[in-house]
Each structure stands twice: as structure tokens, then as C-alpha cells.
Amino acid sequence: MDWQAAILLQTVLVGAGLIALRVLARTKEAGRASFVISAGMYVVLYASMLLVVPWFGHVQPAVVRQYWWRFVGGGMAFALTNVCTYKTLVYFDAVVVAIAGTVNAVFAVIGASLFLDENLSWLQLGGNYTVRRNRLLRGAG
Numbered sequence: 001m002d003w004q005a006a007i008l009l010q011t012v013l014v015g016a017g018l019i020a021l022r023v024l025a026r027t028k029e030a031g032r033a034s035f036v037i038s039a040g041m042y043v044v045l046y047a048s049m050l051l052v053v054p055w056f057g058h059v060q061p062a063v064v065r066q067y068w069w070r071f072v073g074g075g076m077a078f079a080l081t082n083v084c085t086y087k088t089l090v091y092f093d094a095v096v097v098a099i100a101g102t103v104n105a106v107f108a109v110i111g112a113s114l115f116l117d118e119n120l121s122w123l124q125l126g127g128n129y130t131v132r133r134n135r136l137l138r139g140a141g
Contacts, residue, residue, distance in 0.1 A: 018085075018094045018101075025089035034086040038079060 024030045024037060053059060064071065081104070088097050112118040 015098070018089070018098055021086055022089045022094040022097075025086060034083045034090075037086060038082045041082060042079070 021037070030037065085097060085101065088100070092100075109120055113120070
């Protein structure tokens, strides 16, 4: 699968997930169950990922021992993001939540710049793939 197909599949699945969560969030019984529904999503996520682990190749358990605190911190941030997304879906339409959710890329760039000392170049901002493709089309190699 090339990266364009992966991005398209991810976009479709996120959209379907937001619509499903919005349907749940609108019901009176499930409106306050953000932690339970997020926990259920994680159970399904991890169970399905365990089925595809053999296709990923060699799994290195030493990485988990070395970077456990990053996995815990990232997992907690991801879980809280899902809980906040669900609570937002209780009050707003799925379209508004999807648009507001795209701001996470901006915060990821700002966080990477502040905490990891990474810089976003104009080439990355414009899309490295597009620049390379245009060079190949012009014959610049």
C-alpha cells in the first residue's frame, strides 16, 4: 500500500469513526459515558492490532523497556484526546469536531519545535513529494 492510499484509508476511517461516535454521543444514555466508550474503542483497537502484528516483521521488546515512559505518556495523551473528542461530539456536530480536530497537526508542529528542537522547512511545508515529482517532470533529477 502506498502512502496516498494509507492517508485516504485513514481519512475515511476517521470520518466513519466520528460519525459513529456522534450517533452514540447524541443518545441520552451514552452521552456521559465518554470514558467507557473510549475504553471500548481501545479494546477493539488493540485486539485488532494484535491480529496484524505478524505482518509487521520482527518486534523488538527492548524498545519497550527503553522508551516505556514515552509510550505511557503518548498513550495517555491519545486517550485523553479521544475522551475530549467524545465530549465535544455531545455538544457539536461531527463536521465542527472534525474541523477543530485538524488543529492537532498545528500543535504537533509547535510541540516538536519547542520540545524536540525540530524545524519545519519550506520544503516540508509544501510537501516533499510534490517538489520531488516536479523536479522529475522538469528533468532535474
